[in-house]
Amino acid sequence: MKTFAYRSTTGIDEAIAANGTYLAGGTNLVDLMKLGVAAPDTLVDINQLPxxxxxxxxxxxxxxxxxxxxxxxxxxxxxxxxxxxxxxxxxxxxxxxxxxxxxxxxxxxxxxxxxxxxxxxxxxxxxxxxxxxxxxxxxxxxxxxxxxxxxxxxxxxxxxxxxxxxxxxxxxxxxxxxxxxxxxxxxxxxxxxxxxxxxxxxxxxxxxxxxxPPLGLPSTYRKARDRASYAFAVGSVAAALQVNDNGTVDDLRLAFGAVAHKPWRARAAERALRGRPATRAEFERAADAELAAAQPLRDNGFKVPLIRNLVAAVLTELTERAPGASGRNAAADRDRADRNDSTGGVR
The missing domain is CATH 3.30.465.10 (Uridine Diphospho-n-acetylenolpyruvylglucosamine Reductase; domain 3)
Structure with a gap:
């Protein structure tokens, strides 16, 4: 590891004036230094800052x-x-x-x-x-x-x-x-x-x-990974959803992880869903609108259907937790039963 200077600071202005690389928990930086990927001249310890x-x-x-x-x-x-x-x-x-x-x-x-x-x-x-x-x-x-x-x-x-x-x-x-x-x-x-x-x-x-900001929407996060613990995401979805009494989407916040150089805000999917019925088919359609820009490489094309399925699963979960969801679900069940009765169970 390259030799470096170390400074501990107690004030924000002092830390900035130290002109170095900031060190807090060090869970990423120290690893990079050990591997020779990062080689800062000065570490500025900011753990004592308020x-x-x-x-x-x-x-x-x-x-x-x-x-x-x-x-x-x-x-x-x-x-x-x-x-x-x-x-x-x-x-x-x-x-x-x-x-x-x-x-x-x-x-x-x-x-x-x-x-x-x-x-x-x-x-x-x-x-x-x-x-x-x-x-x-x-x-x-x-x-x-x-x-x-x-x-x-x-x-x-x-x-x-x-x-x-x-x-x-x-x-x-x-x-x-x-x-x-x-x-x-x-x-x-x-x-x-x-x-x-x-x-x-x-x-x-x-x-x-x-x-x-204040948030009045139900929200959740789901992460797909190769093993159950201590693994980076293969794909992830963060969502907040508001469904009105008519079963349509009033508001939506949606972001994807592990698909880009930065956390990916799914603006196209949000636009596609606002004012639309809160159904799995609509959720999948909105995900497709966002993923239309995807350019997978040889071995990661599976991420497109993975994110699509995660979006549908997460938004369906939030819809079922929304106020009035039990009544909407019961009505949907009755509609399906009526259709089955009239067709002999054949769809």
């Missing part, structure tokens, strides 16, 4: 300090009650030990990566721009189907970030140029011809908090 609170905002939303540990955030009673999609996404990520160390800001800023990025002996445009992307012809089973470029097909690994995108969360950022806010949906970049840049942050900028 960024560890979760507080209610005046508008009824929530402000989450960037230093809040993932395990604490997942267990927070307000998060569990009002933002279950976020709690579920956090609990689906990594292991209990890692969640005890990982922070909100660090989770958002973990590197978008693939096996070639993590192997310093292999070419990778994210590590060495212009060296090539061996993943395109190599091992890409779990890599991007949306928004990729010829320079990079890596996927963002965060579960939490997918939920935050669906929640319209906003990052509060401090830096040498002052403070600003960035919607989480816009925080991460698609690779284009600069895959080495994962996020839109400028040098020295530090995420200090994440703001959640």
């Amino acid at each position: 960024l560890h609170d979760v507080v209610r905002r005046p508008d009824g939303g929530l402000r989450i300090g960037a230093g809040v540990r993932n395990s604490e955030l997942a267990a927070h009673p307000v998060v569990r009650r009002h933002y279950p999609v976020l709690s579920q996404a956090l609990l689906a990520g990594a292991s209990g030990q890692l969640r005890n160390m990982a922070t909100t800001g660090g989770n958002l800023l973990q590197r978008t990566r693939c096996r070639y990025f993590m192997d310093a002996t292999k070419p990778c445009n994210k590590r060495e721009p212009g060296s090539g992307c061996p993943a395109r012809d190599g091992d890409h089973r779990n890599l991007a189907i949306l928004g990729a470029s010829e320079h990079c097909v890596a996927t963002h690994p965060s579960d939490m970030a997918v939920a935050l995108v669906a929640l319209d969360a906003v990052a509060r950022v401090a830096g040498p140029g002052g403070e600003r806010t960035i919607p989480i949906e816009e925080l991460h970049r698609l690779p284009g011809d600069q895959p080495e840049r994962d996020a839109v942050l400028e040098p020295g900028e530090l995420i200090t908090a994440v703001d959640l």
Whole structure:
């Protein structure tokens, strides 16, 4: 490992002035340093900064300090009650030990990566721009189907970030140029011809908090993975859904994980569903509208039907939990029974 300087700071301005690489839980950064993928000159320890609170905002939303540990955030009673999609996404990520160390800001800023990025002996445009992307012809089973470029097909690994995108969360950022806010949906970049840049942050900028707006919609997160624990998503869906008394979709928030260089907000699917009947057929149609832009590689085309099925399953679950759903389900059952009676059970 390359020799580096270490500084511990107690104030945000002091941390920014230190002009180094920020260290919180270190669950991604330290691994990259051990592998020789990252070699910072100076580590700036920000664990003593006052960024560890979760507080209610005046508008009824929530402000989450960037230093809040993932395990604490997942267990927070307000998060569990009002933002279950976020709690579920956090609990689906990594292991209990890692969640005890990982922070909100660090989770958002973990590197978008693939096996070639993590192997310093292999070419990778994210590590060495212009060296090539061996993943395109190599091992890409779990890599991007949306928004990729010829320079990079890596996927963002965060579960939490997918939920935050669906929640319209906003990052509060401090830096040498002052403070600003960035919607989480816009925080991460698609690779284009600069895959080495994962996020839109400028040098020295530090995420200090994440703001959640009030949410009155049922929400949930579902993750498909190769094994039941401690595995990155093969595909995931974060959703919040409001269905009116007539059984049509009033409001919808939808985001996908493990399909792109960044958490993917499914805007086309949202537009396709608003005002439409809350049925599995409509959910699948909306997913198809979003996935029409997919460009899978040789070995990851299975992600298209996987995401389609996840969308349909998650939205069906939320529909069944919506107020009045039991009455709508009973009416649907009666309609099916009537049709069966009139056709002798033949559809």
